[in-house]
Amino acid sequence: MAENGTLPAGQAAGTAALLRLVRDGRPRTRAELVAETGMGRSAIAERVDTLLGSGLLTQTDNAPSTGGRPPSTFVFNAAARVVLAADIGATHAKTAITDLSGTVLADEDLVLExxxxxxxxxxxxSEHGESLLTRVGRAQGDLLGIGIGLPGPVEHASGKPTNPPIMPGWDGFDxxxxxxxxxxxxVLVDNDVNLMALGEHRTQWHERQHMIFVKIATGIGSGLxxxxxxxxxxxxxAGDMGHVQLPHEADVPCRCGNTGCLEAVASGAALAARLTELGMEARSSADVVALARNGSVTTLKLVRQAGRHIGEVLATAVSFFNPSVIVIGGAxxxxGEHLIAGIREVVYQRSLPLATQDxxxxxxxxxxxxxxYGxxxxxxxxxxxxxxxxxxLMTPDAETADTAARASA
Incomplete structure (x- = not known):
């Protein structure tokens, strides 16, 4: 087992590779682990013992017997630790506690500004995160870590927001x-759309290697x-498609200071403003969605046209990036289908057949x-x-004691 959180680089890499294999949740015997990793029996034994000692692996005796005592199998223990995940938006947030496989154990929606x-x-x-921990019967010491998504540009290495347009007071905050x-x-922090892309991919499209996720809500952004x-x-x-300029809309001002941005024309906020100009009550993306679902012809036409505008930008992205799937999310x-229909109409029309055949x-x-999820x-x-x-690779109790010892040294 690791002592004071240290492990030789080669052993750490081998243990990480073994852990990556067993995280699919399938029980395996030692012989299967040797065969699938190519590691020697002694290396597997050492790394299995390390993961068992940390609680990340558990042992069972449910392998089929070929005569005599059945061999032990080892399976990833997704309950060993938990994660606090938070997706913060302009006017709301979703917090959740997940296990190590990403299964949501409890979540809560918050209204905030x-x-x-x-x-x-x-x-x-953070307070709601603590409340969720208590709800699922876990303590702070059980946290593997905390992941936070923010609705603006984030320097991922530092976790600090960088000139976020709708987040006054956040620029450079630690x-x-x-x-x-x-x-x-x-704590790890990233842009919210990046995390939506990661979550969508890991839970729904893990077999697809190239994907674009587009969030269309108050603003527009994408994750790759x-x-x-x-x-x-x-x-x-990467992925800041909301501020790509649409040449034929060059006179429309955007909150970023430029004009003609996709977000200024096709976002939920832009459609709500246009509907208000036309005498219809709409202050948010949710209002636009409600009008569309209620069959407002004017709203549906605007939504379809917004899809076409978004399709213009995505057609270029398809030619450059050649994804196999584009996922449309956000409020x-x-x-309804009108938004995606508008996107498909332009993308399939303007992109080369080779890029769109699959x-x-x-x-x-x-x-x-x-x-x-992301x-x-x-x-x-x-x-x-x-x-x-x-x-x-230490138990939570051992890690807490180690942290306290280092703090008092």
């Missing part, structure tokens, strides 16, 4: 440091999955939980990477 500032919002989210002080657990991994770009700004995606354009399957996956995948795994 991100414009109230980071300390007020993060304190509220989100991980503040939340870790409150809950005494590692490339070779099965989240692609953030060099500064974490406005609930407006392309699917679909509504989100993960729905409103996509963000918390936040949980981000935490688990970070923790179980070879560079970080050693600190989690």
């Amino acid at each position: 991100v414009a109230a500032g980071p300390e007020a919002v993060l304190k509220q989210v 989100v991980p440091g503040y939340v870790q002080e409150l809950l005494n657990s590692p 999955i490339a070779d099965g991994r989240l692609h953030r770009g060099s500064q974490g700004a 406005l995606s609930q407006a 392309l699917r354009i679909v509504q989100s399957r993960a729905g409103e939980r996509a963000g918390v 936040a949980a996956a981000m935490v688990v995948e970070h923790a179980f990477a070879p560079a970080h795994l050693p600190r989690y």
Whole structure:
């Protein structure tokens, strides 16, 4: 077992590889682990013992017997730790406690204003996280980590928001440091659409290696999955399609300071403003969705045209990135088939047949939980990477004692 969270690099990499294999939940014997990993029996024995000691692996005796005592099997223990996941939006947040497989054990929707500032919002989210921990019978020491999605650009390496347009007071704020002080657990932060893309991919499309997730709500953004991994770009700004300019809408002002942005024309906020101009009561994406579902012809025409505008930008993305699936999520995606029909109409018309012959354009399957699924996956995948795994190869009690000892040294 790791001592004080240390482990030789080669052993850490081998243990991480073994853990990655067993995380599919299928019980395996030692012989199967040897065959599937290519590691020697002694290496497997050592790494199995390490994972058993940490609680990340459990032993069962349910393998079929070929005569005599049945061989022991080993299976990933998804209940060994839990994750606090939070998906923070402009006017709401969803918090959840998940196990290590991403299964939601409890969740809660909060009404909040991100414009109230980071300390007020993060304190509220942290308090509700503690409440959810209590609800599922777990303590802070059981947390593997905390994942947070924010509705604006985030420098992923530091977890700090960077000039977020709808988040006054958040620019450069040390989100991980503040939340870790409150809950005494590692914190990772990313843009909310990146996490929605990750959550959608891990829970619904894991067999597809190249995917675009588009969130259409108050604003518009996208997350990219490339070779099965989240692609953030060099500064974490990849996927900011909402501020791509539509040349034929060049005179429409956008909140970013430019004009003609996709978001200024096709977002839920833009459609609500247009409906208000036409004498219909609509203040949010939810109001637009309600009008569309009630059969408002004017609303449905606007939604269809918004889909076409979004399709213009996505057609270019399809030519450059060549995804096999485009997933449409966010509040406005609930407006019905008209939005996706508009997107498909333009993408299939303007992209080359080779790029679209196997392309699917679909509504989100993960729905409103996509963000918390992604936040949980981000935490688990970070923790179980070879560079970080050693600190989690102690039992929660041992890790708490080790942390206290280092703090008092």
